[in-house]
Amino acid sequence: MSTVSKVVLGISVVLTVGTVAGVHLKQQLExxxxxxxxxxxxxxxxxxxxxxxxxxxxIILTKKLEADRLQRSTLASGNSQQSAKQ
Structure with a gap:
């Protein structure tokens, strides 16, 4: 085997191993x-x-709060109406 063919073979082997290793690492990362x-x-x-x-x-707490506010406003308006009647 000539020197040139050995160099070409060596480069081919290195590139092949590098490619296989690169693909393997990329698959692991993926x-x-x-x-x-x-x-x-x-x-x-x-x-x-x-x-x-x-x-x-x-939502539940908001509904309870609104109901409490409505009840308080109803009680407050009821108390003010009773005070006005007296």
């Missing part, structure tokens, strides 16, 4: 990113559930 994406999605879903639960609680 797998990790996909796994992290799944965990992020699960966390987002959990936060969404918590937010919806908080929203429901806030």
């Amino acid at each position: 797998k990790e990113r996909l796994r992290e994406g799944v965990f992020r999605d699960l966390e987002r879903q959990e936060r969404k559930k918590e937010n919806l639960q908080n929203l429901g609680e806030q």
Whole structure:
């Protein structure tokens, strides 16, 4: 085998090994990113559930507050009407 053919073979082997190693590393990084994406999605879903639960609680509290305000205003107007009659 001539020197030139040995150099070409060596370069081909190095490039092939480099390409295979590069592709392998890229696949591993993509797998990790996909796994992290799944965990992020699960966390987002959990936060969404918590937010919806908080929203429901806030709606209930708002309705109670509005009912209390209405009751107080009714009582206050009833008291002022009784005072006016006396």
